[in-house]
Amino acid sequence: MENSLGKIICDLRREARLSQRTLAERSGISLRTLREIEHGRVRRPHPSSLQRVALVLDDPRLSDALAGQVGDRTALGDGHHSLNLQVFGHLTLKLGPVELGLGTPMQRTLLGLLAIHANQVVACEEIVEVLWGDDPPNTFTQLIHTYVSRLRSLFNRQSDTLTQRPQVGYHRGGYELRIVSERLDLGVFNDLIQEAADARRCGDLTAEYDILAQALALPAGPLLEGAASGLREHRFAEEHRRGHLVAVLRFAQMESSLGHYEEAIAILRPLVPQYRLHEGLHAALMLAFAASGQQVAALDLYNGLVSRLRTQFGLEPSPDLRAAHMSVLRQNAARESLSLGAPAPAAIPHSLGDFVGREELYPVLRYLVGARSATPFGAAPIASLHGGPGVGKSALAIRVASRCLSRYPDGVLYVDGPVDAHPVLGCFLRELGVQAQDVPTSLAERIRLFRALLTHRRVLVVVDNMEREDVVRALVPTGFHTGMLITGRERFYAEGVRHFLIPAFTADQAYELLCRMIGISRVAAEPTAAQMIIERHDADPKSLRSVGLRLAAQTDLPLAELCGDPTASTTVRV
Template sequence: MKLVANRDGHRDIGTLIRGARARTGVSQRVVAERSGISLRTLREIEQGRVRSPRASSLQRLAEVLSEPELFTYLPGTSPQGEAGYTDDDPLVLRVLGRLAVSRGPVELTAGTPKQQSLLGLLALRVHQVVDRDEIIDVLWGDDIPDSFGQLIHTYVYRIRQLLEMHAGPDGAQPLLVRRATGYELQMPDDDRLDLLRFRRLVRETGRARAAHDPEAEVRLLDTALSLWWGPVLEGMGESLRGHPVAVESAQQRVASALRLADLVLPRGQYESVIDHLGPIARSHPLHEGVHARLGTALAGSGQRAAALEMFAAIDRRLRHVSGIGAGEELRTAQLAILRTDEERVPVRAVFRAPAGEPVRPFQLPSGIRDYVDRPEQQRILHHLTGRGPQVSFGAAPIAALYGPAGVGKSILTARVATASRPAFRDGILHGELRTGSPDEVRALLGRFLRALGVPAESVPDGLPGRSALYRGLLAKRQVLVVIDDAADEQAVRPLVPGGVTSALLLNSRVPLSGLEGARHFRVSPFGDDQALTLLAHLAGQARVRGERDAAARIVRLCGGLPLAVRVAGMRLAARPHWTLSRLADRLEDEVHRLDELAMGDLDVRDRLGRGRPVLEPVVREALRRLADAAGAFTIASAAEVLGRPAREAEDVLEALVDQQLLEGPARSGGEYAFLPLTRIHAREPV
């Protein structure tokens, strides 16, 4: 059925609105508040005194009053007065470019800028819970209004009304679901959100490549890249455009375009490469691989002068930014064009750095496929790339992650490092410091220097000489240094980059509070929604949905510790004949709970043991006595258990907080608490 507008008179809109209000039983004031327009404006519209109500006002009124006929007065209708979409057209969201909400050929009004930002964030994190803290960070940053809670509620209400108003022909619609810690956008199928469709096509492309089917791969890559019409959420704030999901999607776009170019350039299909790489080159002005292939395509299509000018321009930009000109790949493509117009220009050359040319190592730490997003990831990323509110002036940014054993510090570090890659064009260095001894630090610096292109014979012998050379090299480049399992501040200081263009990302069990200039980020156990998401990734969505209560018991008994939830999920995946209730019942037994949480070389007891520091005898005895007594303590109750004055008891509690064996109180005078598995482990004999 087509929606047909009645345009006989302007009073018809007022009549529609008054009738809809009477039907729903709401007052003018309530409608005005929910739609975000003034009460006076609403009265003027109802009385027919506004000749051309704004499209955004009509859109919100239609959503608030559930009156679809108002949509026929919106722009986007045909000259015959027929609405540009039919009942058969589904609602479609697009984020691969400017945010758009559409049905058929008609683009719908998505609300105020803040409402659009929230919808964009929910779409980026589709099928995942977006915590309230992340919403606040994205919408307002550090300038949080007093009424933020009511504003979030209003934006959510309007988005939900928009989604419900435009249910699909089969009743299927995107849903905005309230969760314990935030909200989750659920899409009925991938084709309703371009980001999901792009991800699916990328997966299919990988399967075509594995099957050695280049024709299918080219077809899928072209379709996937055609979904993009600009940078992710173009025109929105930096908090959204720089969101880890947006950054990762942009990386997938670039990788897909480079792969397509490598497949079709040898066939002479230059226009396809220009179409896809041209827009990417504009948003990645320093990406050498993109410009090398684009120059090849331009020259092949007869635009030799444009290709050479592009090579000269990127060389100037590279020299201006880093003092270093174009690399081997760009120079090889440029020289090939200069030799002859007729010769087929090579797309890729094996990288061989000449003397003095910087090597760009990318030693990314290993990550995992079933990652569950954390709200702190975006704040860490912003700090490292110089966009956060607490970046020290005149020094390299340092982000120091810390938290209990098994909480997922290394996984989060790997995710942040991967998302940071576009900001660090000269590479990523990765290493571990398990003991932090001078010999270990010296050896790691030697490995880093060789990775940066320093010949082995030119690497200084001593630790001070290696550190000075390393800092000098990084002061002229954009490199991210990633250190896993840092032992202490003394071990890390020689690895702090010189200058302001590079950055250091590290994780440790305890906060390295004495590390000058570092910003510290505590990695906390998962909330219930995050833990259930991880369990569903591993054990299967259907099993978790089918036994929701048992799944909740499992994550509660795991204390939200990601490692424990991961092991539980892996055990269920390995035992499809087990119900979730069976595993939950086995975990209820505290005596054998840690026995249950082992799978292959992942062993929660072993990780907690390796993560337990060497404590002073007094603190070690206090830990055992507190663990035997209860799971949470005030200072007074701890003093009673330990038989010590309150001040000494507080010192012991704070020492255990420093070592990540206790959770500190949320407020002064509150309770210190054990993580459940930490307490069980502390009660076991050493």
């Protein structure tokens, strides 16, 4: 029996084009044990070793031969292990630690196609297109049926519970792989990405970060690596790849925002060989390199991509990639400037942690980062934010300024509600490195020195809560690299100034602000009271923030108590 069994294993291994080492590794047994079994030198091979070999080779001839030694073929599976399918990396089906054979290349391709459409019906026409393209054989219907039957047999031979075992069903002219998400690595990944998206919508960035970390910690590799081109290039496979890359870029962005530049690099760099022409990936990695002090690596990465784009496609880099390149160059210039002792002031208030996203932020940001229109004061872009009291102009300006730091690496000069330009300019000059005894006494001389110092520097001047235009005019910088941001109830009138009206909060924005300050669960517990608070304060962010601070400090204070309605906590918000 042993000699006959060893010969069957040897023959099947050669038919499957597997070396002894490969079969031993997939079976989880030693190479020496496999050799002894094939040569018939083991009197009574251990049943578990034979079971593992049979699971990998997956052939009825071996199962029949083993029936007398290890019982019925349905016992080949280990009831303590689950059946799991992996599509990241090479397509793999495992029973516990044992990798199972998936049959012919066509059968593997069909399983891969069903897996990326898991729990969805795949039409027979689509199966034919992926398996054979434009030249299917006349017997394609029978061949598909044969492949499906073999997959069903493969799944059914395992002793996994019926409710958890993958199944292939026929439905309305197509086939469906029914599998719980926990048994498919792509399903686990997609579930986590959905949870992260939900956390982001709720404003819980900490939860989003933790969930993305879990998703990206899963064993992964290129999706369907080594599969047939028709499957690798399938639109669903491409969608999954894009989703994975978006998640990686988002997590790397969050790591960078926390100052974890080395971690961001470790996440992004392995993807470069797979996405050699992806400009967004390269831009993110360049910025992470530069932020960690590796300007040379950042510039080498940029030059390599630009060379490929120009040589292979005759294309120039995109605006986003060029902007990342300029940011790297400016950071390098700023580092050299700082090494020579030049100051980089950043006297800007801390950006609010509960800042609610505003669409108005992006046009202001784009203007300050990219504007180059000449004005009577030079080429500095000047943005004027105006709106009613309490609408959040200052919070928006501070957020914009904090996002502009890469464009203005020499620093930010900030003043709140100036009533006299003379002392403000004195403070600015000292922040720019002028010794106190060298600060001019007259206003005209201070203006002249201030503008001279900014001629070749990349500095953003922020004047918050403007009251007098004449004071602001004295603080306008000159030079081709500076910028200015002004907030006030009225517009700042000057040639070349771009005006941005900041409207009052919408009800949805006010609701989001309250959720961020006191927690979404607390707002959800008293929805009508929350709505009444928002309405009572006219969705005014300044007033709402005052209420939110009180509620955040008194965690046991009911929202209904602040709106004076004892029934508000039990009313459903619609």
